[in-house]
Amino acid sequence: MRAGSSEADEPGRLRAPGLALLLAEARGIFELNSSLLLSPLLMRAPRGDGHPVLTLPGFLASDLSMVPMRRYLSELGYNAHPWRMGRNIGGLVRLKQALLDRLAEIHADVGCKVSIVGWSLGGVYARHLALQAPEMIRRVVTLGSPFANDVRATNATRLYETLSGETVETTSELREAIAGDLPVPATSVYSKSDGIVNWRTCLLRPTDTAENIEVYFASHIGLGVNPAALWAVADRLAQAEGEFHPFDRSGPFAIAYAPAEKAQSA
Template sequence: MAVASAELAPPSRTLLLLEGRAIPELAAFVTAYPLLASAPRGDGHPVLVLPGLVTSDRATVPLRTYLAGQGYAAYGWELGRNYGLLPGIERRMVERIEELAETHGSKVSLVGWSLGGIYARQLAKMLPDKVRRVITLGSPFKGTPKATNAWRLYEFTSGHKVDDRDHHMGGLISDPPPVPTTAIYSRTDGICAWQCCVETEGPLTENIEVRGSHCGLGHNPSVAYAVADRLAQAEGSHDPFERSGWRSIFYPQPWRAA
């Protein structure tokens, strides 16, 4: 899917105001929890969940709890609030992945929400022998970095200019990682322009569209099911996400017009 990055603007004020949907989305997650248990179960491999900008592991508790119940060893990043690439953060994330890989004797899957997804992609490029799979949730790794409603906040908290992001860890952010990668996004995202969150599809990459807010992606029932489904694939395999039957209600077909 081609994206004219020069023409992209942040989501509208209306969509930004609609981010309040995150609260009823959490209620929907709790209500749907018994049904979400029907997702494919995991094989016990470690999954590291990385939080979004200015959030912490508390924001990823619902998703990590669900993944643990599905048979994964789900972990938070344990680095406090995510204020960007402050001194030492990159090194500590690398050490966290190496620690989990050694503890479990297996590769680690990375699930990253928003800025956490950008970290996940870049870490997979740095540690391809330690990372099994990458899943991003509303992560703006394509297009202009100012096509979000949070870029000023990022510059304030991190001390970095968003235009310099390709000079940080892992190289060019828009390049896909060398491992199976799934980008989950919503066209009604009120924080990031959805076009910036879409992966270039290839043998190891895919996109899954869901309906919902940006701030609710970590506990959106459709997201949780899709994450569990993707993590359940065997190591090294990458089968397309199945949208037939009841799934077609919640997951739009990828070829519909932009």
């Protein structure tokens, strides 16, 4: 998918983020460094109750990319798990059974529902799992995941189709289901300064158990280590099973979030 300077070639058609945003993705290293420097503040997030959390990496990434997330969640009291499937080269249809098996393994071992945190393509997988096995899932949190609207509007679409052997069109029915309401609580964390994914593809329909959280100035490759995004993930996971309340944008990273009404109607 080529980078462009506008969001649409034609009415209703989204485009991938432009070259300037794509090049600015290099700032992800600063987001990681910020999280390290602000770790005392991050540890003030609500504590976990020990329930399992499965972390799913983005396209071309591996479990290594989710180490900071898992370490943070573990320190807060969660039982964080890797996906253990190597590098994510895509293929929702190809991987759906293996993903379901991994979820079932964790669910059986721990004996309680599993929350899922998915970064980018990992979030698409997470939403699909919620449709397949809602009885095993407590809640889903996605980070910069393109599951809605014109999902071809990314700077990785062509590479994804080449490596996975799957096209967006061949999975259109599945994609439409993933974009709809989930049977479990769901949160989409996204940024309008994402240089890989058009942010409009990350928006879910707000409901009593679903919400969008916009993080100002975050990059796509930095969302999983961005301090404000990490805080939001921890806050969402801390909700009791069967409960959902809107994200409270106060606290040490309040300045990093768009107002709730803006994020929900963007």
